[in-house]
Amino acid sequence: MRTLIWLFAPVVLFAQVNVPYERIRDANKEPGNWLTYSRDYSGQRYSPLDQINTGNVGKLRVAWVHQVNELDGFETSPIVVDGTMFITEPPNIVAALDAGTGRTLWRYRKDIPSDLRLCCGKVNRGVAILGNTLYYGSTDAHLIALDARTGTVRWDVPMADYKMGYSSTGAPLAVKDKIIIGMAGGEYGVRGFIDAYDAKTGKRAWRFNTIPGKGEPGNETWDAESWKTGSATTWVTGVYEPETNTLYWGTGNPGPDWNGDVRTGDNLYSDSLIALDPDTGLRKWHFQYTPHDQNDWDSTQTPILANGTVQGQPRKMVVLANRNGFYYSIDRTTGKFIAGRPYVKQTWASGLDESGRPMRLPNASPSVEGTLLWPSLGGGSNWYSSTYSPKTDLYYVNAKEMGAIYHKGDADYRAGALFNGGGERDYKGEEPYGAVRALDVVTGQLRWEYKLFSPSHAGLMATAGGLVFGSNDSSFFALDAQKGDLLWRFEGGGNIDANPISFMRDNKQYVVIASGHALFVFTLD
């Protein structure tokens, strides 16, 4: 019997899956793995691997392809642990793949309730791992713990009632002994939150409501009872700084999206960055990018922790190219504004004041007849990853140059129904386009751009090989991180709405992107 087992043993013996918190904290010690949504806690989505570099990227070829069975948006950002890749697939699937061959090791599927309502497809952006357990936020707003070796469910807890419009689409973040997770549903009049759960038991440790309740500071920034349906969701993964034990998480638009009449005031903490203590869920500070947003400019995209020099002084910053069209650097210790400027065309504010607050122009709000504004609803950029390279000290963003005609409409709340208060129409009078832009990390000043024929909806990844990987339509490409020259491209055959990652297996570096309904994994010839 023993002989038989050995006969069928795989050629490569996988290490036992075990990722304690310290491995994620020290992710730079093992650059061949991709242990959390953005690889490490900084949110930089920077790979220290350099086997694939400016000199040889032209020889990048497909190593394997993984096809998904059900057709919907495929936004997964895989994690890779010691030779095993974990991905999410539409509609509610987690899969483990052998990262060398692409062969499936197991699949877990959660059935979707037939009355589930989602604004933007049955999408999901990935899982978290802690120990030998995977954590997954399902479209019907459950947090589910799976045995990373088999896909067996360990626990499954509802975070909120999907019938009220709550859902989950972002990857959770494992911090010490807790799983931190956001939620989605900003078009359904939900009340946003960030949750932390005990990783072992699934018991909720704390909840930070992104809209303060009656009597709490900030509640006065909402009209009457409008805070109860004010959204401020948290649907993209945040970042963490171990040194100061601070969690940074972005929040989404206030609801209803395009009709601010029913929620006059700044609408805290919508469209904000919130710094939290991950042990208690208590707020350290917040910075609101778009007070009283009327354009659906969520600020949920993953912020980036980077250091810079401002007027000769070293500063610890948290930086972000916001959906509202402005780039911001903020002191990540105090939450105070350092610098900011537009990184795309914007026509709604005359600029940012000394505190970083936008100075809104008159007549720059949605109207019944329609108001033409830049940027569009999709924003100057969106949930997909920006990236920062410590080697070039540049911040790279997939920028979108596009205007839209914003309409104000009804804002009658009905539980579980769309609560938009209007919408937008594409504006085609000025041809939309996209660009990968490299920005000075402190000021946001443009260093170079690589123009894209059409606006893109996909993330970027910088690598130590001097490359920035990105996508446009169905093409995946690599640019020179210093100069922005195109060095390699691949036609994926389906729209790319995902972030790239990279990993090492058997001393070979791989680069990964989801395109259409397939996951493409590339390596050198």
Add this chain to the structure above:
Amino acid sequence: MKLALLCVVCAATSLAAVPEVKVKLPNSRADLARGEKLFEVHCALCHGPKGEGGRGPMLAQAKLSRAPDDAMLLKVIGEGIRGTEMPGAGAMSDHEVRQTAAYVRSLGKVTLKPVPGNPTHGAEIYRDKGKCAICHSIHGEGGVSAPDLADIGARRSAGYLRESLVDPQASVPEGYLLVKLVTKSGQTMNGIRVNEDSFSIQIRDDTGRSYSFWKTDVAEVDKQRGKSPMPSYKGQLSEDELTDLVAYLASLKEAK
């Protein structure tokens, strides 16, 4: 066999058991007034201020081929029609979609004048004097360098069709951008752009042949926005001939 028969019975039963979707559109004066306002903002640009049609089909008719019942009408307004220029109403709430649908149905209660002219004579002009089939196709007959016209009568109003005949530049349909491309080796190509991204461009010439170019090989692409390769028939056809040709085109309703 018994099992198969049983399954057929099961299937028939389950089909019969599917509840019919009953939709009741709002019908108060306030709802219709709001629906009219929404229609003006979101729909009139293509369908005309009173639903008489234009770039989009005429809606002032009792039966709408894409929306035979109210449930389908709500779906069309809410989600659009895939593969056509009809977008979904992302800017409207569910209730506003229902108000707009109610207004659209009210348009169908107005009797519109039939399109004047002799469609049979119009078909002869299309074939002979107009030489339309060189570029346009109807049920597989004709050229492919211009839009297929098999159901043009369902998609465009008579007024729009007449304007297109006398002033083709007035509204060039989506997907028919005329380009002149010059390669770095000096080759020149005129045609319709059928696809383009950051790296390549695909063009179809008037014979229907497609060409693809890497942008690194292209010296210049002149995108002739708002230009149409179609000649104007103003002065080429008499007023009566134009009327008959429009009557023929307006009669083409079925794509098949």
